[in-house]
Amino acid sequence: MSTTRAIGYVSKENLVLVTSLGMNTWELALALASHTGTRAIILVPSPDRNHTEEIPEIIRRFKLDRTRTGFLFFGDPVKDSTKSTWPIRDRKIAAIVDLIIPVSIRPGGNLAELIEQNRDKVNDAFIINYDAKTRPRPRYDKSRLNASFPEGNFLVHFTRTTASPWPDETDYDFYLAMATSAKEYCRSARSNLIHILKSETIFGSSKNIRGGYRVVGFTALSNSNLHDLFRYRRRLINPYFEPYGLGISTDTAVKFGMRPVRYGSPENYHDLPAGDKPFFQNVGDGGRWRSEQEWRHPGDFCFAGIPADNLHLYTAYRPECELMLRETDIRITPLLI
Secondary structure, eight states: OHHHHHHHHHHHTTOOEEEESSSHHHHHHHHHHHHHTOOEEEEEEOTTSOHHHHHHHHHHHHTOOGGGEEEEEEOOTTTOOTTTHHHHHHHHHHHHOSOBOOSSOOTTSHHHHHHHHTGGGBOOTTOOOOOTTSSOOOOOOGGGBOOOSOOSSEEEEEOOOOSSOOTTSOHHHHHHHHHTOOSSOTTOHHHHHHHHHHHTEEOOBOTTOGGGOOEEEEEEOOTTTHHHHTOEETTTTEESSOSOEEEEEHHHHHHTTOEEOEEEOHHHHHTSOGGGGGGEEEOOGGGGGGGGOEEEEESOEEOTTSOGGGEEEEESSTHHHHHHHTTOOSOEEESBO
16 A cells, blocks of 8 residues: 555654544554654644643544654634635645655645645655545445345344444554455445444444434334335445344344334424434435334444344345354345345
């Protein structure tokens, strides 16, 4: 990987890496600098936070040596959003460094223009051609979906390919896994499911949940919604769900506090009792979210101790079932045939 070689060069030459946070490209470089013991200065777009608390958290996330790490905070809390700070940060870094080492730059983009403006500082030894499709996005043939699965009495938590750390790992470990990924991406839907099996926990998330409640989402899988669940989302360059998941019997789910989602309009949310609000979901344009038939578990869902008969695993392809059986004795059904 060119980024790994570039950071190796910075370390070997005893240079100081100037990097940032908030994008995979910047954070990958920081994790590699931590791994190689390279000195680093981090530009943090954080104008209105408590820096005395934030610095230890960044040190923890990336396993940094505090004696070899410096911080520069910048930004205007009134004018700046996260994304609007990106070009500001890039210009600041270009202005203070003596050497720019591009790796993969989108032609015609802001970074390409910035590099040309600072051509006298550029070392092109590690540059590679920009390719937005270097790692193909997951796509599945819905015509091969298998209708032979336990229907009606199982709720399924489907996994997705992700570009962020697991909730129980550091950013450092995530980026080191990314840097050493070979044929299969380190956080594919399948690898995420295997991690769930090993940890016996599905960690809750507040992403896209009104009110910021942490929940684990499940779907009532049936023939009526099977094809719709795995539709491809062009805007997000990913399927809605991927055919890897953990199912739990409905009776057991109810015992563990799961409840079906209440679909409605944003106005309906404000009229709900506090205890019902974590289970609310905006119905969406044309009622598009109803097909998910979602249930939710508040907080994290730990399934250690639940009998295997009350659980069920789903994978995309039959050959993967054997691999999964090395991790568990839970029954497995391939969803593509």
